[in-house]
Amino acid sequence: MIANLRRSVPAYLFLLPWFIGLVGLTIGPMLLSLYYSFTDYALLNTPEWTGLQNYTNLFQDPRYLQSLEVTFVYVAVSVPLEMAFALAVAVLLNRGLKGLAVYRALYYVPSLLGGSVAIALLWQQIFGTDGLLNDVLGIFGIEGRGWISEPGTALWTLIVLRVWQFGAPMVIFLAGLRQIPDEVLEAAEVDGAGRWQRFWRVTLPLLSPVVFFNLVLQIIGAFQAFTPAFVISGGKGGPSDSTLFYTLYLYQQAFGNFRMGYAAAMAWVLLLIIAVFTGLNFVLGRTWVFYGDEGVRR
Amino acid sequence: MKRVLAHAGLTAGALIMLYPLLWMISASLRPNTEIFQRPGLIPEHPTLGNYALGWSSTGTSFGIYLMNSLIICTAVVIGNVLTCSLTAYAFARLTFVGRKTLFGLMLATIMLPAHVTLIAQYSIFRNLNWIDTFWPMIVPSFLATDAFFVFLMVQFIRSIPVELDDAARIDGCGAWGIYRRIILPLLTPALVTTAIFSFIWTWNNFFGQLIYLSTRTRLTVPVALRGFLDATGSSEWGALFAMSVVTLVPVVVVFVIFQRRILAGMAHSGLK
Numbered sequence: 363m364i365a366n367l368r369r370s371v372p373a374y375l376f377l378l379p380w381f382i383g384l385v386g387l388t389i390g391p392m393l394l395s396l397y398y399s400f401t402d403y404a405l406l407n408t409p410e411w412t413g414l415q416n417y418t419n420l421f422q423d424p425r426y427l428q429s430l431e432v433t434f435v436y437v438a439v440s441v442p443l444e445m446a447f448a449l450a451v452a453v454l455l456n457r458g459l460k461g462l463a464v465y466r467a468l469y470y471v472p473s474l475l476g477g478s479v480a481i482a483l484l485w486q487q488i489f490g491t492d493g494l495l496n497d498v499l500g501i502f503g504i505e506g507r508g509w510i511s512e513p514g515t516a517l518w519t520l521i522v523l524r525v526w527q528f529g530a531p532m533v534i535f536l537a538g539l540r541q542i543p544d545e546v547l548e549a550a551e552v553d554g555a556g557r558w559q560r561f562w563r564v565t566l567p568l569l570s571p572v573v574f575f576n577l578v579l580q581i582i583g584a585f586q587a588f589t590p591a592f593v594i595s596g597g598k599g600g601p602s603d604s605t606l607f608y609t610l611y612l613y614q615q616a617f618g619n620f621r622m623g624y625a626a627a628m629a630w631v632l633l634l635i636i637a638v639f640t641g642l643n644f645v646l647g648r649t650w651v652f653y654g655d656e657g658v659r660r
Numbered sequence: 661m662k663r664v665l666a667h668a669g670l671t672a673g674a675l676i677m678l679y680p681l682l683w684m685i686s687a688s689l690r691p692n693t694e695i696f697q698r699p700g701l702i703p704e705h706p707t708l709g710n711y712a713l714g715w716s717s718t719g720t721s722f723g724i725y726l727m728n729s730l731i732i733c734t735a736v737v738i739g740n741v742l743t744c745s746l747t748a749y750a751f752a753r754l755t756f757v758g759r760k761t762l763f764g765l766m767l768a769t770i771m772l773p774a775h776v777t778l779i780a781q782y783s784i785f786r787n788l789n790w791i792d793t794f795w796p797m798i799v800p801s802f803l804a805t806d807a808f809f810v811f812l813m814v815q816f817i818r819s820i821p822v823e824l825d826d827a828a829r830i831d832g833c834g835a836w837g838i839y840r841r842i843i844l845p846l847l848t849p850a851l852v853t854t855a856i857f858s859f860i861w862t863w864n865n866f867f868g869q870l871i872y873l874s875t876r877t878r879l880t881v882p883v884a885l886r887g888f889l890d891a892t893g894s895s896e897w898g899a900l901f902a903m904s905v906v907t908l909v910p911v912v913v914v915f916v917i918f919q920r921r922i923l924a925g926m927a928h929s930g931l932k
Contacts (some may be wrong), residue, residue: 370758373754376749376835379746379803384765388777390780391779454666455670468674469677470926471677479882479885480905483885483888483889483904485680609775616778622782622783632773633775636771
């Protein structure tokens with residue numbers, strides 16, 4: 363054992379910066395956040411133990427429940443749409459068309475820029491009452507509306523913004539499609555499978571691990587969306603809290619009201635929600651993810 | 661015929677998707693009175709006035725914000741390339757007690773939402789008197805906290821033949837020598853990918869910079885841009901778009917230069 367440890371010393375030296383970060387910036391703060399979540403803590407005072415108070419308050423807080431609902435709707439609508447677009451365009455691009463690289467790059471550009479403040483501001487203009495969208499609709503004689511200023515549509519402008527960024531999962535789908543051997547598809551064709559059947563029976567099952575990977579990542583990412591909602595609603599999550607994302611409410615509580623304990627409780631519940639969804643994905647994944655002839659790996 | 665249709669559809673799709681971006685560039689070149697009148701792309705009276713106006717209208721030159729962003733991005737790139745490669749080398753090549761557990765921990769942190777460490781990190785940095793400095797953005801990158809890059813490099817190192825390590829060992833190289841002379845040079849593609857993504861993500865990162873920076877001369881591009889309308893009044897859309905375009909240019913330039921590498925890096929992340 364001692365000898366093993368001694369042999370491990372060089373590796374530990376290489377790992378030192380990472381280990382300091384793991385303890386000092388990840389595990390330590392996680393546990394500290396957990397402790398704060400059981401306290402009343404306003405940054406300037408010493409945290410005061412309040413037991414489960416923050417957690418019980420959360421589920422009686424109408425704005426918190428609203429933020430949960432907004433976030434769930436956002437994830438449930440935007441992720442499937444984004445994935446569907448990504449897959450459809452990837453399949454279209456994969457047919458040996460000329461100029462594939464150009465299209466791929468063009469479709470990827472929104473993913474590259476979409477998370478920035480600049481694009482969120484642009485969105486604010488496009489969907490504003492005097493915005494680009496209403497100008498375009500006006501050409502067709504359609505009466506526009508204040509897409510961002512009305513609670514019924516504001517969240518949808520954010521969903522559109524996310525779906526607009528389907529290029530990133532599309533690039534991953536394209537790489538996955540390229541790994542499907544032509545022979546398999548040709549064999550299916552010889553057996554009389556039509557284009558549609560080949561897609562559903564051959565391409566999609568072989569691509570399912572990639573679909574799974576994208577789904578897990580996109581869901582985790584969507585739960586944490588912040589910048590567009592913050593910028594477009596001016597930090598408020600309005601109108602009428604219709605864009606009050608989970609992380610935006612967390613930000614308001616922590617850095618607007620300095621209710622650090624409350625915000626820490628929110629963060630831990632978010633971690634649990636994401637863990638449950640990821641776990642659920644893995645369990646459900648067993649029923650539809652196909653790992654080829656080596657059987658189910660995980 | 662089918663091909664023509666596919667091309668037409670794909671081009672139309674790309675145009676619709678990129679239209680907002682093109683429109684923003686065009687709007688940044690128009691006088692304010694013209695912006696809200698037409699959805700077309702060609703400015704009737706093109707002017708660079710918005711750029712001149714936007715550059716200085718927050719009271720601090722936009723050049724300062726760009727410089728601040730650049731400083732943070734450069735530091736983060738250096739930190740990630742350096743410490744993530746050290747970490748990845750140990751996980752991919754060295755044997756040590758607790759390797760499996762630590763590797764699992766490292767992978768788990770990829771999925772961890774940043775919010776769960778946020779509050780405590782903020783209070784720690786506050787006790788260090790780091791609020792309103794660049795340190796909260798820079799220091800984590802020198803501690804290999806972005807496990808995604810570590811994982812990317814581990815995957816890459818595993819594809820480098822172990823025989824090269826053995827040969828170097830016979831020639832008298834220790835672990836450091838192998839890392840320095842064999843692994844690091846061969847790892848260059850993954851290092852470049854890491855550098856590019858570190859740059860773009862840090863450049864666009866709003867949340868961290870929003871909570872830590874407050875003095876106007878220390879603001880970075882995203883935070884300054886977000887306060888733009890508050891500082892200038894909501895009539896300055898032209899100037900706002902001009903500065904928005906300025907903030908997107910570095911990312912677009914990096915993309916154009918390293919397009920292949922970026923797309924390959926994206927694709928690689930999805931396939932083991």
